[in-house]
Amino acid sequence: xxxxxxxxxxxxxxxxxxxxxxxxxxxxxxxxxxxxxxxxxxxxxxxxxxxxxxxxxxxxxxxxxxxxxxxxxxxxxxxxxxxxxxxxxxxxxxxxxxxxxxxxxxxxxxxxxxxxxxxxxxxxxxxxxxxxxxxxxxxxxxxxxxxxxxxxxxxxxxxxxxxxxxxxxxxxxxxxxxxxxxxxxxxxxxxxxxxxxxxxxxxxxxxxxxxxxxxxxxxxxxxxxxxxxxxxxxxxxxxxxxxxxxxxxxxxxxxxxxxxxxxxxxxxxxxxxxxxxxxxxxx
Amino acid sequence: xxxxxxxxxxxxxxxxxxxxxxxxxxxxxxxxxxxxxxxxxxxxxxxxxxxxxxxxxxxxxxxxxxxxxxxxxxxxxxxxxxxxxxxxxxxxxxxxxxxxxxxxxxxxxxxxxxxxxxxxxxxxxxxxxxxxxxxxxxxxxxxxxxxxxxxxxxxxxxxxxxxxxxxxxxxxxxxxxxxxxxxxxxxxxxxxxxxxxxxxxxxxxxxxxxxxxxxxxxxxxxxxxxxxxxxxxxxxxx
Numbered sequence: 001x002x003x004x005x006x007x008x009x010x011x012x013x014x015x016x017x018x019x020x021x022x023x024x025x026x027x028x029x030x031x032x033x034x035x036x037x038x039x040x041x042x043x044x045x046x047x048x049x050x051x052x053x054x055x056x057x058x059x060x061x062x063x064x065x066x067x068x069x070x071x072x073x074x075x076x077x078x079x080x081x082x083x084x085x086x087x088x089x090x091x092x093x094x095x096x097x098x099x100x101x102x103x104x105x106x107x108x109x110x111x112x113x114x115x116x117x118x119x120x121x122x123x124x125x126x127x128x129x130x131x132x133x134x135x136x137x138x139x140x141x142x143x144x145x146x147x148x149x150x151x152x153x154x155x156x157x158x159x160x161x162x163x164x165x166x167x168x169x170x171x172x173x174x175x176x177x178x179x180x181x182x183x184x185x186x187x188x189x190x191x192x193x194x195x196x197x198x199x200x201x202x203x204x205x206x207x208x209x210x211x212x213x214x215x216x217x218x219x220x221x222x223x224x225x226x227x228x229x230x231x232x233x234x235x236x237x238x239x240x241x242x243x244x245x246x247x248x249x250x251x252x253x254x255x256x257x258x259x260x261x262x263x264x265x266x267x268x269x270x271x272x273x274x275x276x277x278x279x280x281x282x283x
Numbered sequence: 284x285x286x287x288x289x290x291x292x293x294x295x296x297x298x299x300x301x302x303x304x305x306x307x308x309x310x311x312x313x314x315x316x317x318x319x320x321x322x323x324x325x326x327x328x329x330x331x332x333x334x335x336x337x338x339x340x341x342x343x344x345x346x347x348x349x350x351x352x353x354x355x356x357x358x359x360x361x362x363x364x365x366x367x368x369x370x371x372x373x374x375x376x377x378x379x380x381x382x383x384x385x386x387x388x389x390x391x392x393x394x395x396x397x398x399x400x401x402x403x404x405x406x407x408x409x410x411x412x413x414x415x416x417x418x419x420x421x422x423x424x425x426x427x428x429x430x431x432x433x434x435x436x437x438x439x440x441x442x443x444x445x446x447x448x449x450x451x452x453x454x455x456x457x458x459x460x461x462x463x464x465x466x467x468x469x470x471x472x473x474x475x476x477x478x479x480x481x482x483x484x485x486x487x488x489x490x491x492x493x494x495x496x497x498x499x500x501x502x503x504x505x506x507x508x509x510x511x512x513x514x515x516x517x518x519x520x521x
């Protein structure tokens with residue numbers, strides 16, 4: 001069956017597909033369900049266009065405070081981060097979607113993944129004129145009040161990312177629940193994808209640092225030691241240095257306690273939400 | 284809620300002012316479904332420019348000289364620029380709130396919001412002018428201008444909320460968030476284009492600041508000069 005975009009020619013159809021994406025932010029989700037169920041090349045390319053444009057615009061505003069060149073670097077790196085996350089997790093996410101009973105094939109998985117990132121890019125991209133103006137108005141590095149400006153901009157950008165992330169997830173979850181064979185399968189797939197993308201995305205963003213650009217460090221596309229550590233090692237080192245004097249026995253006790261909590265949570269979940277026929281019904 | 288209907292009679296600044304104040308539904312209708320959206324937007328822009336320039340003249344009268352033309356230009360350009368950079372996020376936030384609005388119609392709604400705020404600012408112009416001629420305290424005048432600005436803008440934003448509700452807005456959270464952001468952006472514009480009230484050798488600032496830091500500095504300096512200035516600074520009280 002032909003999609004509505006196919007009736008408008010190649011370029012017209014692509015434009016129509018790009019223009020349909022903001023409608024998916026509405027509570028009803030617009031045509032999102034149809035897009036996930038019937039992915040087409042135009043829909044995939046439309047998502048790619050929105051991701052690249054939105055992420056590049058927001059990326060530019062992220063790096064702009066440090067320097068114009070830094071803004072340019074981040075405008076390239078942020079879309080790259082999204083694409084690398086999609087590519088790195090593509091196979092795993094496609095497998096998980098099938099394993100968890102959503103009924104999505106690989107093409108549908110790619111379409112859904114790109115749509116979720118496109119919604120995020122739409123929100124951050126739309127806010128980028130404001131964040132860029134903020135960076136432009138703020139005292140620069142080395143100027144009086146520059147350190148305070150750095151902290152304010154860092155906080156604001158983090159809030160923007162958190163808002164866009166939470167909002168796009170809140171919009172995307174019901175879409176996935178409706179498009180999947182069962183609502184429960186849609187939920188499972190959503191959280192599996194989210195966990196995988198967060199895990200890999202954190203590492204890739206660590207490799208591609210800097211994004212904000214610290215005032216005292218040089219402007220560069222990648223840090224010289226970009227491939228010499230992982231995000232999780234850095235976190236571990238920070239935690240270990242904070243708790244430098246703590247005995248190894250305490251760490252083992254903490255690990256044991258964490259395991260107990262996880263086990264009891266899992267038990268509680270199995271008891272409270274048995275996977276019955278009714279659980280698998282669509283709402 | 285009042286019914287959506289076309290603006291009666293010929294469309295011009297006069298009829299648009301009347302509709303904005305008494306029957307905003309008529310403006311919303313023309314912007315979303317009417318055949319004269321272009322003329323309505325043109326009339327809205329004329330009203331917005333006139334109101335902002337009038338308010339700017341009142342601000343400029345405080346210091347006189349270059350500020351007679353610089354203050355109206357800065358207030359007008361700053362407001363329109365703030366609206367322009369906030370328009371893409373308004374489109375996304377209104378969509379998140381459930382409204383189904385075309386980008387063009389939303390731009391018209393935002394222009395209407397600015398126009399209604401400008402109208403109220405024009406109404407406050409004589410009040411601001413009286414104070415600008417009565418006091419030399421920069422801190423007092425600055426506070427008065429900001430209060431006038433916030434009052435007018437919040438009233439104008441009521442039009443945007445109504446319009447969005449007419450076009451299907453169901454959840455207000457995202458629009459409230461955007462409103463807060465727009466207010467902050469306009470206030471930051473006043474700092475980025477300073478001086479608007481006082482005087483300076485340069486037309487635009489060389490030192491960049493956030494508006495809260497700038498205000499704290501200006502209010503502190505103004506309070507100090509009021510204490511030291513004696514007769515000059517108490518002119519407003521006399």
